Amino acid sequence: GAVVSQHPSWVICKSGTSVKIECRSLDFQATTMFWYRQFPKQSLMLMATSNEGSKATYEQGVEKDKFLINHASLTLSTLTVTSAHPEDSSFYICSAPRGHEQFFGPGTRLTVL
């Protein structure tokens, strides 16, 4: 199947700093990518839809100024958590559709101290 990578796989940062997470489709192009957040023992919650060449679409309740999304190319989307706080600690996962399927990255574990 198609491969989606994320970098970094885990990151620890201090409160108030910004963290950038990259999502890449390695063997296919993706005009759309999705960003999810998953808290321990919970389901995946969609945060936003990343659109190549246009602004991201955010789900209700997600602060667009806090979670900056940039779809820089047909294979790369980035999520920047700005002014991170401990409550932003979570598992962030991206996905990219190819054909009728969505392929997920391995996730990024963010811990904010």
Added chain:
Amino acid sequence: QQQVKQSPQSLIVQKGGIPIINCAYENTAFDYFPWYQQFPGKGPALLIAIRPDVSEKKEGRFTISFNKSAKQFSLHIMDSQPGDSATYFCAASRGGFQKLVFGTGTRLLVSP
């Protein structure tokens, strides 16, 4: 209308058993129903998916049963193995390219 309800929350079966996980949806515009398997600390991996024009789909040991009139679908795992122990999520979307709405997840434990 956007919710997908999943049950049970957790499930324990013996090796060789057939765990069954159920999901229900409300939005009749959904037309793509995938199941994902997730191991701790990993991203979800697609197991099998179905569209509403068929009532059943099998891939290896995994089977989806789909009841369009009841707006329900379920995952059966035949001859379950300890390696199947994971969290399983159902999901739904309007087309595979569209955003997915996930169920709440089922933690499956297959005992040796």
